[in-house]
Amino acid sequence: MTAAFIGIDWGTTHRRAALIAGDGTLIAERADGEGALACKGRFGASLEALVASLPQASASLPVVMAGMVGAAIGWQAVPYLDAATPLSALARHLAPVAEAPPGKRWSIAPGYCVRGAAGEVDVMRGEETQLFGALHLLGADAADGSYVLPGTHSKWVRLHAGRITELRTYMTGELFALLRQHGTLASAMQTASADDAAGLRHDSVADDPEFLRGVAEAAAHPVLTHALFGARARVVTGGLAPGAAAAYVSGLLIGAEWADAQRQVSPDEPVRVIGEPALAALHAACAHHHGRRLESLDARQIQLAAWRALATQELTA
Amino acid sequence: MTAAFIGIDWGTTHRRAALIAGDGTLIAERADGEGALACKGRFGASLEALVASLPQASASLPVVMAGMVGAAIGWQAVPYLDAATPLSALARHLAPVAEAPPGKRWSIAPGYCVRGAAGEVDVMRGEETQLFGALHLLGADAADGSYVLPGTHSKWVRLHAGRITELRTYMTGELFALLRQHGTLASAMQTASADDAAGLRHDSVADDPEFLRGVAEAAAHPVLTHALFGARARVVTGGLAPGAAAAYVSGLLIGAEWADAQRQVSPDEPVRVIGEPALAALHAACAHHHGRRLESLDARQIQLAAWRALATQELTA
DSSP: OOEEEEEEEEOSSOEEEEEEETTSOEEEEEEESOOTTTTTTOHHHHHHHHHHHSTTOOTTSOEEEESGGGSTTSSSOOOOEETTSOGGGGGGGOEEOTTOOTTOOEEEOOOEEEEOTTSOEEEESSHHHHHHHHHHHHOTTTTOEEEEEOSSSEEEEEEETTEEEEEEEEOHHHHHHHHHHSSTTTGGGOOSOTTOTTOOSSSSGGGOHHHHHHHHHHHHOOOHHHHHHHHHHHHHTTSSOTTOHHHHHHHHHHHHHHHHHHHHSOTTSOEEEEEOHHHHHHHHHHHHHTTOOEEEEEHHHHHHHHHHHHHHHHHTO | OOEEEEEEEEOSSOEEEEEEETTSOEEEEEEESOOTTTTTTOHHHHHHHHHHTSTTOOTTSOEEEESGGGSTTSSSOOOOEETTSOGGGGGGGOEEOTTOOTTOOEEEOOOEEEEOTTSOEEEESSHHHHHHHHHHHHOTTTTOEEEEEOSSSEEEEEEETTEEEEEEEEOHHHHHHHHHHSSTTTGGGOOSOTTOTTOOSSSSGGGOHHHHHHHHHHHHOOOHHHHHHHHHHHHHTTSSOTTOHHHHHHHHHHHHHHHHHHHHSOTTSOEEEEEOHHHHHHHHHHHHHTTOOEEEEEHHHHHHHHHHHHHHHHHTO
């Protein structure tokens, strides 16, 4: 296996690099905390150190980066693609890094900006590369449908004929973190495992009645600020055990996405989730609550499929 | 005028004391930052210092306190009253302070716990005293109707025949503060005047189109986490000027209360706001957007009416 290509998912706080061989084989991966915020002013040096840390990697390999590295807060602001541009054209729109030394083939994938019928605007950076991977993994026809990519900013996307036809982003993970770290719900949202991003007290979602109660509440009463105070009212009147509020709030926030999806996604349309197993399980519980089927795609396989496809197109360009 | 009674609105972070004469005249007021959180472990000494700072006040005057001073995080946890208890009975349910030295008539007003038809629970502490004041200022019959008491936790209350028949709390001010201080919207929510709690860039609400746009968005699209990300999407695509996001988010959050009120409050029911003039103006703009009339009551006059009525009942008890 000869190393031929490096793909980097470079987000706000973390990055993950994959070293790919000419035949598409994954040779090595590296993940670290050198996110876009931490690398301000020293992106080039940080990238060279990362490349040097990969086995068999030569400094002359082409590097494609995706994510917030291409935002205004990142290395170089890369304009968004318009939704009319098919995902299959992503490789042709990679932006060369202006600061790259001569001979380096460094480029950044553009995000997408999607405008709705009423003029509303939504954006993504990084997820377009995952969707490009899904398209290659599933095939263009089979990839039609709705996708949820959970996270700090949870994305709901509709793909049709290789294009992003709808995009709705929810500030789910960010709001959960804000409420858990600050404010009047924070102490009740502390759980035994501070690393448990969803705040569940149990090993499985199905075992946590407060998560499911939050999902049901989000479906019945859509005003989030009222539902959030409801968590506090239940805590101070003894109706919600200390430490259980995180699961309830998690249910309210993810449940709000699914309540909205009932209005936005037709009942017979398949929905797929691309995300970490723990978050995918929470979405599966929401899908079950609403009587919908959810197909779970392995986020790592999707990302590797994207790098392989980009490598092929980049190396033959 | 002989000083006869001290009323203290004692919240989480601030308190305000009023010294009342036997004939109901206001003799003096004092406000400071000695909130319940700051006074942990030294409430008695802090109260005695406050009393000593008031002119003509003797240490033997009866003191009635309302607000978070009666919560678990305060001086003494006073159980909530049930909504079946009329507001007129508030004076009979004042809880004596257990730590009070012999001869001191110190007491704390209880909050209310209101349960809805579906078993949902909501609570207030401090606002019950303002509503008691409104009842005395307006008269029992005229006081029927809906009230909004804006703030960190905005309260919507329905009064009927002197009882609290409905209560809905919204975490409006708290969420606004969280988003403005932390997270991805924080930088865009900074305005020239950091003291402007509503984030308006203009002298009057009617001049700020972003506040009104937020109100309209909240009415049309109720999923707050999506609308919040929409603010970010507009900022990064140039559709929302830096510094204008605070007014938009303020409109989204207060607008969510009014969108809910359209479902909860019948169109011919009067709505009154009890709050600071700046917040009352924001609610007036929301009422106008929804084609409703809003009557503004002076929060300070309401609070003084409450203390006068409590003084009368306390002194004749």
